[in-house]
Each structure stands twice: as C-alpha cells, then as structure tokens.
Amino acid sequence: MHMQIAYWIVAALLAIVYLYSGAVKIVRSPEKLQPMMGWVASTPLAAVRAIGVVEVLGVLGLILPPLTGVATWLALAAAIGLVLVQIGGITVHLARGEARVIGFNVALLVLAGVEVWLATVWL
Numbered sequence: 001m002h003m004q005i006a007y008w009i010v011a012a013l014l015a016i017v018y019l020y021s022g023a024v025k026i027v028r029s030p031e032k033l034q035p036m037m038g039w040v041a042s043t044p045l046a047a048v049r050a051i052g053v054v055e056v057l058g059v060l061g062l063i064l065p066p067l068t069g070v071a072t073w074l075a076l077a078a079a080i081g082l083v084l085v086q087i088g089g090i091t092v093h094l095a096r097g098e099a100r101v102i103g104f105n106v107a108l109l110v111l112a113g114v115e116v117w118l119a120t121v122w123l
Contacts, residue, residue, distance in 0.1 A: 007075075007118040010111055011062045014082060017108065018055040025052025039092050051085070058082045062115065065122070072122035079119045082112040 024033065025048050033040045033048065040048055061078025065071050086109035093102045 003118055003121040007066070007115070007121055010115045010118060011066075014062060014108070014111055014115060015059045018059045018082065022052040022055030022059070025049060025055070038098075039096060051088075054081065054085060058085065062119075075122050076116065076119040079112055079115040083109060083116060086112060 025037075030040050030045055030048070058078045058081050061074045061081070065074040065078075086105050089105045090102050090109065093099065093105065
C-alpha cells in the first residue's frame with residue numbers, strides 16, 4: 001500500500017512537469033520555445049513536436065493504466081520511457097556545452113528512475 005501511495009505522489013510530480021513541457025512543445029512556435037529551450041533552434045520542428053507527444057503519452061501511461069486496472073504494465077513502460085527522455089535531454093545539453101543547465105534534467109531522471117521501481121507494484 002505504501003508503494004502505491006509513493007507511486008501516485010511521484011506520478012503526480014512527473015505529470016505536472018511533463019504535461020506542461022509536452023504540451024508546450026506540441027503547440028508553441030519555435031520562436032516562442034527558443035527562449036526557454038535553446039536546442040529548439042537546431043532541431044527539426046517535427047522532432048520537437050514528437051518529443052512533446054512522447055512526454056504527454058508518458059504521463060498518460062503513468063496515470064491511466066493503474067487508474068483503470070487495464071494493462072498496468074504500461075506504467076512501467078511509461079516510466080522507462082521518461083527515463084530515456086531525460087537521458088536524451090541530458091545528452092543534448094552536454095553536447096551543446098550546457099552542463100550547467102542539466103540539474104533539472106538530472107532531478108527528473110532520478111524521479112523517473114524511482115518511478116520505474118515504484119511501477120513494479122502494478123505487475
């Protein structure tokens with residue numbers, strides 16, 4: 001029971017971040033994204049939009065399967081996907097010489113990694 005409570009707390013934190021981040025990537029123009037995401041200038045818009053879709057789908061995968069009791073293994077897959085998103089984000093920042101800005105990415109990576117472990121409660 002405690003793992004389920006912890007799962008939902010971490011899922012809520014990840015959902016807040018990734019719903020916002022994903023939605024922004026999906027709907028905003030590159031010009032509006034660039035001030036907060038410098039990497040957008042050198043990334044095809046389709047890739048930016050795809051990352052946003054992956055982030056939103058990750059949130060849906062964390063929330064809907066455990067909530068409905070259907071295909072609950074998808075919660076684990078979604079958490080792993082969010083770990084991969086952050087590994088990609090950290091890699092991009094490091095390649096661009098932006099090591100000083102990866103703190104938030106590292107925090108999200110840790111949270112998503114914890115969620116991978118917590119998601120095993122649904123297996």
